[in-house]
Amino acid sequence: MDLSDLRIFLAVAREQSVTRAAQALDRVPSNVTTRIRQLEDHLGQALFMREHKRMTLSDAGRRLEDYAQRLLALADEAEQALRAAGPQGRLRLGSMESTAASRLPLPLARLHARWPAVEIQLRTGTTRFLADAVASHALDCAIVAHPSAQPPGARLDEALGAALEGDYLFTEELLLITPPGNAAPRALATFARGCAYRDRAEQWLRDAGEDPARLQMLELGSYHAILACVMAGSAMAVLPRSVLDLQTLTPPSRVIGPAHCFLIRRKGQDSANYQALLSALRD
CATH class of the missing domain: 3.40.190.10 (Periplasmic binding protein-like II)
Structure with a gap:
């Protein structure tokens, strides 16, 4: 499978529309439709259920969605690890709604000033939602809160999952x-x-x-x-x-x-982008 096919697949899954996915990807709709059909033919499975103008994932599509997110995340990590020019590329950041409003604007401005090649994709949600999204490779890192986890050296795995680790940021x-x-x-x-x-x-x-x-x-x-x-x-x-x-x-x-509050990531998945964000958040 081609990684670009997986990006197209995830865009259609997210937008539930070929037209909106094509706009997000800066492609023509016919190209998106063709690539999805080629992917379905290659896998021998229908990945979407087509209802009028809305496309929802089939059972096979939901299974592929998890693999596609992980494969693309690993590809991004590999590219970042092998580049020598410093932090750059996509960083999918999750945040609690309140933190995004009160504490993120200045650090993200600092990050952009220092590393303009880093592209932040921000998503908000609850601590549980964000932790699950990081563990499943849907996010690269997230800012979460846990009242019982004490800094420094907090055991976040007991609270949020064995696959995660994190760095203390601040106390609300x-x-x-x-x-x-x-x-x-x-x-x-x-x-x-x-x-x-x-x-x-x-x-x-x-x-x-x-x-x-x-x-x-x-x-x-x-x-x-x-x-x-x-x-x-x-x-x-x-x-x-x-x-x-x-x-x-x-x-x-x-x-x-x-x-x-902590910035969490998957265990062992440190990166230049993560460290750049952590530095901006702590300054």
């Missing part, structure tokens, strides 16, 4: 925020399960004698939406102080504890 101060006034909502606005800050909030509630199962969980996709729910009196929430420091209007809050 987590705050329980509540609506202005005397509102006492029976709801917690939070990211989806797998969020380390949600886990910390639920543990704090249990320690305080409150059963989290008795609260309504409002799962939201951004810290903007979480803050809006709190300010509207609909819920309480747990967010890092670094996010609240960005706001002009802030709700009442109290400290509930720390969360230590």
Whole structure:
């Protein structure tokens, strides 16, 4: 199999459309269609289910997706390892939503100024989602939080998986925020399960004698939406102080504890790009 065929396959899988994949790859749609058909003929398997204008992965396509991500990641790592010109090429970085907003802009600007040939592809998600994505080669590295992992020399493998290791970055101060006034909502606005800050909030509630199962969980996709729910009196929430420091209007809050944040990668998969990013994050 040609690596370019795998890149085309992954683009169609991601976009669920030949037309959108062709635009992303700067190719004509007919070329993308031909390459997908040639790949299916080579493998003797239909890789997509075609429903009107939408293309979704078949069972065989889902199996190939994992291999394709790993093969392309290894190819990128090999290319970077053999180049002598320093950090360059693609670096697929994952980050928690709150970290991307409050802590990433300046380090990424420093990285670009020092190493303009490094292309950052950023994806946000929960700690659990990001750790799984790094382990499965869908991401090269990610910034995650784990309240129980203590720096330095944290045993992240016990918390996030045996395939991962990481470097300590910073400690967030987590705050329980509540609506202005005397509102006492029976709801917690939070990211989806797998969020380390949600886990910390639920543990704090249990320690305080409150059963989290008795609260309504409002799962939201951004810290903007979480803050809006709190300010509207609909819920309480747990967010890092670094996010609240960005706001002009802030709700009442109290400290509930720390969360230590790490840049993680697959074990043994250090690279010039990773080290360049780590340096920019620590400066």
